[in-house]
Amino acid sequence: MVIAIDGLSLGAIYALIALGYTMVYGIAKMLNFAHGDVIMVGAYMIYTLCTLTWTTGSLPIWAGALIAFVVSIVVCTLLGMVNEKVAYKPLRGASPLAALITAIGVSYLLQGIAQLIWGAEQRSISILDRLGTVRVGTVAIRWSSIITVVCGAILMIGLTLFVKKTRTGRAMLAVSEDKGAAQMMGINVNKIVSVTFAIGSGLATFAALFYLPTTAISPTLGSMPGIKAFAAAVIGGIGSIPGAVVGGILLGVVEVVCNSFEATASYTTAIEFALLIIILLVRPIGLLGKKRRVKV
Amino acid sequence: MTMEGTKKKNLFAKGGWKNYITYIVIIAFLAIMIILNLTVGLGRGDKSTLARIAFSCILAVSLNLVVGFLGELSLGHAGFMCVGAYLGCFVANTLRDATALPELVVVIIAMIIAGIVAAIMGFVIGVPALRLRGDYLAIATLAFGEIVRCIFKNLKIFGGAKGMSTKIYNNNTLFILAFIVLLIVVFCCQNLINSKHGRAVIAIRDNEIAAKAMGINVTFYKLLIFIVAAFFAGIAGVLYGSTIGTIRQETFSFNYSIEILVMVVLGGMGSINGSLVAATIITYLNILLQNQLSGSLAPVKNIVYALILIVIVIFSNAPALKNFRESINPKAILARISKKKPDASVTRSDEAKWDRIPTKINIDEVLSADTRSGYADDPVPPGEDVVPMEATKDELYRPLDRKEEK
Numbered sequence: 001m002v003i004a005i006d007g008l009s010l011g012a013i014y015a016l017i018a019l020g021y022t023m024v025y026g027i028a029k030m031l032n033f034a035h036g037d038v039i040m041v042g043a044y045m046i047y048t049l050c051t052l053t054w055t056t057g058s059l060p061i062w063a064g065a066l067i068a069f070v071v072s073i074v075v076c077t078l079l080g081m082v083n084e085k086v087a088y089k090p091l092r093g094a095s096p097l098a099a100l101i102t103a104i105g106v107s108y109l110l111q112g113i114a115q116l117i118w119g120a121e122q123r124s125i126s127i128l129d130r131l132g133t134v135r136v137g138t139v140a141i142r143w144s145s146i147i148t149v150v151c152g153a154i155l156m157i158g159l160t161l162f163v164k165k166t167r168t169g170r171a172m173l174a175v176s177e178d179k180g181a182a183q184m185m186g187i188n189v190n191k192i193v194s195v196t197f198a199i200g201s202g203l204a205t206f207a208a209l210f211y212l213p214t215t216a217i218s219p220t221l222g223s224m225p226g227i228k229a230f231a232a233a234v235i236g237g238i239g240s241i242p243g244a245v246v247g248g249i250l251l252g253v254v255e256v257v258c259n260s261f262e263a264t265a266s267y268t269t270a271i272e273f274a275l276l277i278i279i280l281l282v283r284p285i286g287l288l289g290k291k292r293r294v295k296v
Numbered sequence: 297m298t299m300e301g302t303k304k305k306n307l308f309a310k311g312g313w314k315n316y317i318t319y320i321v322i323i324a325f326l327a328i329m330i331i332l333n334l335t336v337g338l339g340r341g342d343k344s345t346l347a348r349i350a351f352s353c354i355l356a357v358s359l360n361l362v363v364g365f366l367g368e369l370s371l372g373h374a375g376f377m378c379v380g381a382y383l384g385c386f387v388a389n390t391l392r393d394a395t396a397l398p399e400l401v402v403v404i405i406a407m408i409i410a411g412i413v414a415a416i417m418g419f420v421i422g423v424p425a426l427r428l429r430g431d432y433l434a435i436a437t438l439a440f441g442e443i444v445r446c447i448f449k450n451l452k453i454f455g456g457a458k459g460m461s462t463k464i465y466n467n468n469t470l471f472i473l474a475f476i477v478l479l480i481v482v483f484c485c486q487n488l489i490n491s492k493h494g495r496a497v498i499a500i501r502d503n504e505i506a507a508k509a510m511g512i513n514v515t516f517y518k519l520l521i522f523i524v525a526a527f528f529a530g531i532a533g534v535l536y537g538s539t540i541g542t543i544r545q546e547t548f549s550f551n552y553s554i555e556i557l558v559m560v561v562l563g564g565m566g567s568i569n570g571s572l573v574a575a576t577i578i579t580y581l582n583i584l585l586q587n588q589l590s591g592s593l594a595p596v597k598n599i600v601y602a603l604i605l606i607v608i609v610i611f612s613n614a615p616a617l618k619n620f621r622e623s624i625n626p627k628a629i630l631a632r633i634s635k636k637k638p639d640a641s642v643t644r645s646d647e648a649k650w651d652r653i654p655t656k657i658n659i660d661e662v663l664s665a666d667t668r669s670g671y672a673d674d675p676v677p678p679g680e681d682v683v684p685m686e687a688t689k690d691e692l693y694r695p696l697d698r699k700e701e702k
Contacts, residue, residue, distance in 0.1 A: 031431060033554075087606055090614040097369070098613035101561050104554050105605035112598030120595075219595075227438070227550065234435045270446035273439035277424060280436055284427045 001139050003260055004253075009145035009210070011252025012152025016207040017229030018236070018244035019159060020200030026176035026239035027196045028092075030099040034083060034106040036226015038076055038201045041110060042208035043217045044118055045072035047125045065127050073205045080201025081194050089190070107223075115219040122216035129213040148210040155206060156245050159199070163241060168195060176239065228255075231276045237289020246287055251275075315486045318569055319479065326475040333468070341587075343471050344539055349579045350474030351535040354481050356559040356575035357568055358528035363557065364565035365489060366521045367501030369434040371553050372421065373529055375441030376414045378548035380530025382454050384410025385462035385537040392463065403465060403473070407534045414530025415523045417444075422522035426515055438550050445545045459544035462537045474535050481528050485568055488524065497521055498566075562608060 017039060024032045049071055053064030087102045131143035163169035174182040175192045183189050207225070215221065232251045236243025251272055258268040279287065329346060332338055338346075355373060362370045388406035391397060397405075421440045425433050454460045465473070488494050497517050499507040508514050537543050555578070563574030581604070585597040611617060622628050 025431070031434070087610070090610050090616060093615040094613040097363075097561055097565070098609050101558055101609045102606050104558065105602045105609065107602075108598045109602035109606070112595045112602060115595035115598065223551075227442070231435060231439060234432060238431065266450045267446060270443045273443045273446075276439045277436055277443075280428055280432055281424050284429075284432060286432075 001136070002141060003256055005141050005145045005149065007253035007256035008249065009148035009152075009252070010214075010256055011249030012148050013207050013210050013248075014225065014229045014232045014252045015245045015248025016152060016155065016203045016210070017225060018233040018248045019156070019241065020204050021230050022233040022236070022238055022241065022244040023172075023196050024200050025233070027172060028084075028088065028099070028193055030088065030096055031103065031230070032088075032197075032200070033100065033103040033226070034087075034110060035200065035204060036222035036224075036229070037107045037110040037114075038080060038083075038204040038222070039208045039211065039225060040114060040217075040219065040222035041079060042072050042076045042201075042205035043212060043221055044114055045075050045205075046127070046209060046212065047123060047217055048118075050125055050127060061130070069205075069209055072208075073202050076201045076205040076208075077198045080197040080204075084194060084197040089193075092193075111219045118217075118219070120219060122218045124216045125212060127209065127212060142213070144210070144213040151206065151210070155203065159203075160241060168192070172196060228272065231273065234286055235276055235279050237286025240286070240288045240290065243286055243288035315490070318482060318486070318572070322475065322479055322482065322572075326472065330472065340467055343467050345580065345583050346471035347474045347535065347539045348583065349576050350471060350478045351532040351539070352556075352559065352575040352579040353478050353572050354528055354532040354535070355556045356563065356571040357481060357485050358525040358532070359556050360560045360563070360565065360568060360571045361485060361488075361497075361521050361525045363560050364567065364571075365494070365497050365501060366518060368425070368518070369430065369557075370437045370525075371434050371550060371557065372437030372439075372441035372444075373525070373556050374548040374550070374552040375437070375444040376417060376526040376529035377533040377536065377552075378441070378444050378448060378545065379417050380410035380414040380533030381537045381543045381548075382448050382460060382533075383413045384530065384534035385460060385543055386454065388534070388537075389460075389462055399463075399465065400473070403534065403538060407477070407531045410530040410534045411527040412530075414533070415527040418523040418526025419519060421526075422519045425522065426518055438553070441548065441550055441553055445548055449545045455543075457545075459542045461542045464541040465538035470538060474539075477531060477535065481531070482568060482572070484524075485528075489568070493517065493520070501566075558605060562605075562612075 017035065020035050020038075021032060024030065024035070046068055049068030050065055053059060053068055054061060059067070083106055087106050088099050091099045091102060128144035128147060129142065131147075133140040133142050134146070135141075163172060171182065171187045171192050172195070174185065174187055175189055179189060182192075211221075211225065228251060229248065232247035233244045234247070235250060236245070236247030254272055254275060255268055258264040258271050264271060283289070329338070333343070355377065359370065359373045362368055362373075384406040387409045388402050391402045391405060417440075421437060424436060428436055448454050449457055464470075489497070496507070496512045497520075499510065499512055500514055500517055504514060536547075559575040559578050560571055562578070563570030563572070582597075582601065585600055589597045589600075612621070
């Protein structure tokens with residue numbers, strides 16, 4: 001039971017990050033390697049603002065945390081958009097590898113800046129884990145896990161509705177299908193790409209908040225969950241939103257299950273990535289990926 | 297044996313002299329360094345920097361085979377290096393304990409074994425890679441690198457999380473050995489690329505389906521390139537171990553794979569000379585920044601490195617800066633100085649060619665026939681006098697003359 005909830009909550013975190021990867025990939029056709037570092041920036045922002053509001057203000061703790069979180073979301077969203085404008089937009093139309101390399105550059109840059117501002121030492125802060133645990137029958141479940149699962153589900157449903165129902169969302173689908181045709185139909189591609197990066201970064205901030213109870217904050221916080229979420233996006237079929245959710249949850253559950261056994265705990269990473277390779281072997285386009293016929 | 301054959305051909309092949317310039321530059325560089333070492337005396341750090349440059353060059357050149365010539369994105373090159381480093385140095389340690397072979401022989405045996413083991417891993421990852429393309433392959437190779445790292449972290453026989461220690465090769469001669477290995481690697485790569493097999497690989501990169509249609513065995517060549525690249529990466533791993541002394545699995549994280557990829561992309565994909573230059577500059581820059589900015593300034597290294605990377609890539613790839621790039625391109629400036637406009641001449645000759653397409657059908661004749669003579673469904677009203685252009689056409693269309701319709 002605990003394993004199931006923990007797995008789902010880690011899976012929800014991976015899914016939230018993977019959504020950022022998969023949306024950016026679907027629309028800009030680039031692997032945004034700096035996405036993991038947006039989580040890191042989000043975590044640092046939450047940490048700094050929380051300590052600031054808690055020490056200076058007379059606000060109750062939850063209000064301070066809420067303000068800190070909202071401001072962090074805004075900052076990360078802006079960061080995502082600035083990233084896109086400065087580093088990726090000039091390279092639209094160039095080879096995708098060039099954009100990949102600048103994304104790596106941005107990743108190093110963010111890590112360097114974070115290390116310069118906050119130092120290399122690890123920090124930790126308790127926000128969601130202040131809520132303690134709840135007893136269901138005989139087992140104690142952390143509130144933070146439950147909140148993560150519930151909020152994650154709400155965010156994913158919200159995102160799906162946004163993409164399917166709103167004008168902007170459908171414009172995003174159109175751009176991911178065919179950029180040129182979308183442009184001819186009067187869709188502002190630049191705006192859509194910006195919106196995509198903004199949404200991805202916003203979701204990454206949520207992921208940062210949910211990730212904080214189980215990890216310490218350091219400049220390299222984002223790289224491992226970033227890579228795993230990327231793997232999750234690929235497992236689900238990159239470019240597909242439900243695929244990212246499925247992949248994220250699958251990977252999260254596998255990780256928690258592996259960690260819970262003595263024999264497999266130290267091989268968790270290897271097992272997860274082996275799972276990725278096996279899934280790609282069976283279905284080279286991911287679980288829910290769309291098959292594209294290769295034409296001459 | 298194929299190597300010999302291609303080498304002979306290369307001597308006379310057009311553009312073959314370029315390969316020799318690469319070798320001459322590497323040898324000259326090595327010679328200067330040896331002379332400097334014997335006369336002035338290079339510092340310990342300088343010599344290990346040279347060795348690092350050499351194995352970075354090997355990594356970049358071998359990754360260029362996959363990324364630049366085969367056209368597949370691989371993010372797991374450090375994984376092959378990791379396999380080579382651990383197994384090669386393990387073999388070297390065992391040989392040192394068991395036998396009294398000279399150090400050079402031990403390292404060479406270690407390099408060969410490391411290369412072979414890494415090549416087997418290349419085969420293992422290459423087989424599934426055949427089913428994947430593009431970014432899926434990239435993530436699969438990345439996953440492979442992380443799996444390898446995770447396994448070596450947990451194997452007690454290789455030192456576990458603490459890392460495996462090996463003997464540092466004699467500092468005075470290590471860089472010479474490394475550069476000689478680099479020369480061999482560059483020689484093999486150049487010959488491979490300029491051979492029939494190399495052309496097949498490039499054909500696969502340019503259009504896989506067309507290459508397949510031309511009878512190229514795509515499976516074989518993809519595997520071949522993966523195996524060769526992994527082999528060289530394994531060798532570089534042993535050189536790495538001999539330079540550093542302690543092999544730690546953290547070194548071979550995907551960040552390192554990406555650093556090698558950066559060398560390849562900045563040097564120019566599909567250019568071995570470019571990879572050599574970029575690998576040298578980036579390795580030197582990294583070590584320089586590391587030495588200059590220590591302590592609290594250490595993060596500045598990342599920032600400077602990242603900024604240089606972003607600026608170079610945007611500058612050399614952005615479509616918006618194309619005109620600016622051409623205006624400062626030395627070749628274009630030379631052309632302007634000598635008042636040659638190569639672009640214009642190319643277009644003109646092209647136009648001349650397309651002015652008249654040589655075919656068996658005389659297009660003018662066909663066109664004039666259509667308009668001037670009467671078909672059965674010709675919209676020309678009856679009674680109007682149609683004068684045929686030529687007698688042949690006249691005869692040709694007579695059976696359909698309107699008079700018969702009346």
